[in-house]
Amino acid sequence: MSIAANIEEFQKELSPLGVTLVAVSKTKSVEEIQEAYDAGQRIFGENLVQELVEKYEKLPKDIQWHLIGHLQTNKVKYIAPFINMIESVDSLKLLKEINKHALKHDRIIDCLLQVYIASESTKFGLDHVELIELLESEEFASLKNVRIRGLMGIATNTENEKEIKEEFYELKTLFDGIKVSYFRNEETFDTLSMGMSSDYKIAIEQGSNLVRLGSVLFGKRIIKHYKA
Numbered sequence: 001m002s003i004a005a006n007i008e009e010f011q012k013e014l015s016p017l018g019v020t021l022v023a024v025s026k027t028k029s030v031e032e033i034q035e036a037y038d039a040g041q042r043i044f045g046e047n048l049v050q051e052l053v054e055k056y057e058k059l060p061k062d063i064q065w066h067l068i069g070h071l072q073t074n075k076v077k078y079i080a081p082f083i084n085m086i087e088s089v090d091s092l093k094l095l096k097e098i099n100k101h102a103l104k105h106d107r108i109i110d111c112l113l114q115v116y117i118a119s120e121s122t123k124f125g126l127d128h129v130e131l132i133e134l135l136e137s138e139e140f141a142s143l144k145n146v147r148i149r150g151l152m153g154i155a156t157n158t159e160n161e162k163e164i165k166e167e168f169y170e171l172k173t174l175f176d177g178i179k180v181s182y183f184r185n186e187e188t189f190d191t192l193s194m195g196m197s198s199d200y201k202i203a204i205e206q207g208s209n210l211v212r213l214g215s216v217l218f219g220k221r222i223i224k225h226y227k228a
């Protein structure tokens with residue numbers, strides 16, 4: 001099937017469920033992204049800042065770009081003028097840097113706090129204690145140019161569906177608790193980003209309302225070498 005057909009098929013599947021589709025376009029060409037755009041897709045996710053900036057400059061400006069990969073503080077300045085959401089905020093230090101550059105551009109940047117839920121040491125994210133410490137810190141309370149929209153998590157890369165289900169269940173439970181405790185009166189805390197091409201159905205069953213899909217839309221990715 002073509003990229004356009006894949007986009008249409010997944011939109012039909014996800015829209016009735018109230019689930020937002022982020023098309024993960026890392027390593028994909030401008031032409032491939034344009035095909036997805038022409039099929040109606042508007043939200044795209046990228047892992048690397050350099051690749052994201054290059055694509056932003058070449059593609060339609062109504063695309064909503066999500067940064068979904070690990071973000072170094074020294075790279076924030078390059079995406080601050082246009083990024084719609086940073087899904088991978090894993091420290092107060094990074095959040096402060098995003099706030100600083102958002103202020104420079106007179107913007108409020110939407111962010112998700114990435115929570116470590118996998119059993120793999122290669123994954124990034126806050127643990128539960130670090131998440132609470134961040135939310136209760138005076139420094140966090142002073143940040144006016146970032147808006148926390150919810151949480152993001154990446155499950156263990158395994159074929160054990162029970163393990164994946166438990167990790168997503170854990171994150172949904174945490175999301176609900178954080179919303180009640182810290183964002184009770186903020187309707188904008190509404191996004192739980194979990195689920196990728198291999199596990200998105202389990203993620204949706206466990207309460208995800210935003211999924212990040214790449215290979216099922218674009219086909220298997222070809223590795224290109226960009227600097228992080």
